[in-house]
Amino acid sequence: MIKAGVIGASGYVGQELIRLLKQHPEVEITAVTSKSNVNQHYDDIYCNYKGIFTNSFEEQDMDRIAEISDVIFLALPHGVASKLINEELLKKTKVIDMGADFRLKDIGIYEEWYNTPHYSPELIGKSIYGLCELKKDEIKKYSLIANPGCYTTCSILSLAPVIDHEAFDASSIIVDAKSGITGAGRSLDMGTHYTECNESIKAYKIASHRHTPEIEEQLSSLAGKEIRLLFTPHLTPMNRGILATCYIRMEKEIAESEIREMYMDFYKDSPFVRIMKEGVFPETKWVKGSNYCDIGIKVDKRTNTLIAIGAIDNLIKGAAGQGIQNMNIIFGLDEKTGLGDIPIFPA
């Protein structure tokens, strides 16, 4: 049994981690922490766990938790994880960081977009970006995994198969993404007060969302050249789900069927990526409650543009599920272990 601790278990990502860990056949939960809920029972905060997971939140004693855990998940705001971990800790336990602190390899870009110094720059080179479909073989060599962002997972997976192909103009990418409101977390805010976001849609953090450089860095790495793109997130009145509508111009004509083959081939060893048939496109409802990423493509011949659309459950493939997938990989399990849930519909 893998012994797992969760630091920051009272937010939505932490809570989803608990659900997946608790249902995982090879995991035992060692500790849950939350600064504001110490000594409270987990199922008093989240009544869905009543009679299922009744442990108390404990103090965030990293050393102690590292002693008793094979892996620690950090579900914390950016700037906190990088203060919390160090090489000593990583000798005792693996760390899967659900936050942003180790996602960007370029520390300058991190400090520019997050507007804060990085507190453990020496660890950046010792961490891996845990987008499982792209880095499966490398991930298993690392003790510190930077679990990707939700928008980024969906956007990168939707574009990766063509990004290094000469027919596509990598400088033309626009990603117009739509997220459910769990993406904004559980902290109270006027923007996520029910009656302020229900029955309305808006774009936000236009041309300034922090997932932009993360998508760019990974796609640049895949393409072998520097890519700049435009990313626009939208807040959509629903609980879960991300839909990323990605546009990339084509400089040569390629048949849609040929591009679909490229996608099928690229993801042939990726059990969680499903490429839609011709004329079928993802809807967030078809992946809700699962670790799948569905991708559909369409070539618009009138404008020579590939439209690649991806859909994920932001709390699963976009966060906790991918965290579990990373854990499975680093511990040598089948990456699907504990992630077999069929999408639940209508939910």
Add this chain to the structure above:
Amino acid sequence: MIKAGVIGASGYVGQELIRLLKQHPEVEITAVTSKSNVNQHYDDIYCNYKGIFTNSFEEQDMDRIAEISDVIFLALPHGVASKLINEELLKKTKVIDMGADFRLKDIGIYEEWYNTPHYSPELIGKSIYGLCELKKDEIKKYSLIANPGCYTTCSILSLAPVIDHEAFDASSIIVDAKSGITGAGRSLDMGTHYTECNESIKAYKIASHRHTPEIEEQLSSLAGKEIRLLFTPHLTPMNRGILATCYIRMEKEIAESEIREMYMDFYKDSPFVRIMKEGVFPETKWVKGSNYCDIGIKVDKRTNTLIAIGAIDNLIKGAAGQGIQNMNIIFGLDEKTGLGDIPIFPA
């Protein structure tokens, strides 16, 4: 492995059965039928199953399916199941009927409320009302299970522990229930067109809903006397969930804590019923995606009334989940097998 067939697998209840059966560790699906989808692939109708369950719908050949199945689930409109099954068929296979045809033991009441003759009255006496928490020991003796309705499951479980207690006036019961819109099924109807039911709530089938006599028959049986009650269903703008707010007048004073003890005791062997602590009340979100029924109680001393509130996921404990629970019981499995999902939140 239990071999299971699903007749009427294209509706929401059928679909939820497929999800739970497919994830069940002791089940193999033998056949799925749907009159209007013969030869279509399951995952072309329900894309959540893409790459997971790709079988084709087949003709509804009951004899053949009975030959290859240990159990058949019927997810059909009322009046259809009673035509479809007979004693011959029940010798070959168990049948769990998700519909209404065998729920009422009084054929006169059935014919009055459903406004149709009953097509196999001889089987009524050979069937059992499959409300697992009340009939666990009897269920295992039967080959034909009448799986309870969604509203009825929630209402009966909320009232059962006190219904035969002298302090409660069984003639005073009012059940005011609220259901999500999956309860209305997948057939197109103006009442369930998105823009007709979104952002609105209404009562419907007031004083005339067919779950009324079903609740009455079961509560009467528990109380040992005839009970008439008032049941009002409401359509609530959400996908899943039933909340039943039940009112029963008290003729003697009993402390709320004492009543809570009665509930705890009544359900001490029922792993899917959770009795809330004092001051905590069910919300449908806390049971969504699970087979739980949460119950909270409150005594209003000002009016001497017990308010018992139950919450279920109408497609799980109110339909498919309870069907699986019945299957587990009749095949001698632990009743929780395949039903261990933690409620998914926020979903």
Add this chain to the structure above:
Amino acid sequence: MIKAGVIGASGYVGQELIRLLKQHPEVEITAVTSKSNVNQHYDDIYCNYKGIFTNSFEEQDMDRIAEISDVIFLALPHGVASKLINEELLKKTKVIDMGADFRLKDIGIYEEWYNTPHYSPELIGKSIYGLCELKKDEIKKYSLIANPGCYTTCSILSLAPVIDHEAFDASSIIVDAKSGITGAGRSLDMGTHYTECNESIKAYKIASHRHTPEIEEQLSSLAGKEIRLLFTPHLTPMNRGILATCYIRMEKEIAESEIREMYMDFYKDSPFVRIMKEGVFPETKWVKGSNYCDIGIKVDKRTNTLIAIGAIDNLIKGAAGQGIQNMNIIFGLDEKTGLGDIPIFPA
């Protein structure tokens, strides 16, 4: 032109008052206040007003505002209005209090349910409960109007026509009410965070909601005897609307058609009450955006119970609209002035 000021104009009720006042043909807005928004432009807080109402919030200088206003609307938490007004102020201006401070005539009941002393008990006797359909003739004589609560308006209107009739058992009343989430106001709270209340329904403040004594006091007054009833509010995942499902036992048989006549007759001079035809019941969508209260009735002969169902827009007939209606009455205008909006659908 009536000169009107709004104290507490930054909440949802205040905002709806501004909308209705601004569109009212006989009103000019003199001042808007909000403690936390002084000097901010109204349309920076509420962008719907961009280019329409751009005034700044000012300090809450009651004397000054009274000088320049014919009427002042108070949209404040309970316990605040009673500190703010006095007889001097009421000599200068009319006051329509949207809050609870002057709704209950029995000060003991007020202090018990609101758990606070009353700060201007001498004014209670000089105020009138502004449920327009019941008190039209008296309202015009008063300078201080206690605008009724949202649940109370809907509940009282649904039961008033039969409450003093001998055939009905006034001791048996249960009101099971469902409200949209604007009813909880604009203050941030975990219970109204989008992802905590979306796709779920719950009862709250069970047997303890403060609108209970308000309904009781008014119905008692109509019935000419003391009435105690049970009131259960539910939080429903939608922005606006209240549906009150009211149950009252009948001790004699009366035909539904005869009861409907009683309702039609009772409200024959009430342009905002619409009595539904036989077999038709209110839905909150049909009154949204309007000052209507729709009422449908059904007699359940099986249990000798009258089910009376009322629907209102909680922010209009349940708050701001009724406030305007009260203003129209005290200034001698047609009560419909500025309240002619047809319900907006689908909205």
Add this chain to the structure above:
Amino acid sequence: MIKAGVIGASGYVGQELIRLLKQHPEVEITAVTSKSNVNQHYDDIYCNYKGIFTNSFEEQDMDRIAEISDVIFLALPHGVASKLINEELLKKTKVIDMGADFRLKDIGIYEEWYNTPHYSPELIGKSIYGLCELKKDEIKKYSLIANPGCYTTCSILSLAPVIDHEAFDASSIIVDAKSGITGAGRSLDMGTHYTECNESIKAYKIASHRHTPEIEEQLSSLAGKEIRLLFTPHLTPMNRGILATCYIRMEKEIAESEIREMYMDFYKDSPFVRIMKEGVFPETKWVKGSNYCDIGIKVDKRTNTLIAIGAIDNLIKGAAGQGIQNMNIIFGLDEKTGLGDIPIFPA
């Protein structure tokens, strides 16, 4: 008083026309028709009109209705209006066609995208595209107005001010639009069944939506050159509202403030267009229930792209409201008459 008839008054656009016409101070409704509802009372179909508009649907006798009407609104499927009207009819009455038949001036494009012959090609030249902000002066000269589509109105208004400017690459336009579900109308369809579209978002008619050539034709006309663009509509789980996120590459650097000036200037005589301040962007909630089109802009210097975002209420500025605005213009009224509703929030 303008006498107005509505052909096809039972759909959502027809119903919204009735609401606005009924509230219009200068209009009297002469006739309402609906093939499937003849002789039914309007308020039996739409209960919001109870006691307000109780006329019966009548036969669709165009000649008779033309005799008694100054203007006829057609709210019909494409291909129907073009059969229904002719020059004779246009001599008797003005016609405002809410459908697609006269929007495209290039008949070949119409027949290609709508896959049907045009039934009155001789009238195309005698009609005007009724996007009021662009064609106010011409509209008043015409008897046949092609009321623009919902997506098109929002998209064109968002891009018009810069489309002919040399700094912008008109060949680079991508419009990623999100619509509420009233946009799909009232006809029953699996895609708009509540539980199929609630809590999910999807793109549809990708690179093939019929509003594409309509946007192109109008923008081409403004730009003075042929424009091809990519348009992707998305179905969003909410009743009303369209948000169009428009991308256009810049070939020269222009300050955002300068572009904002261009927008302010372009719409200086357009009372229904509101240009947001720097850093503020439209949300559909702020225009709901009104005829406004809110537009916000942002220059992304990293990719030299202008992001222009427009928001409208699809049933008002995107349909019925613009129809009324057109009517006001052709009858010489202030274009705001009857369209003064402040956006209703939270609704």
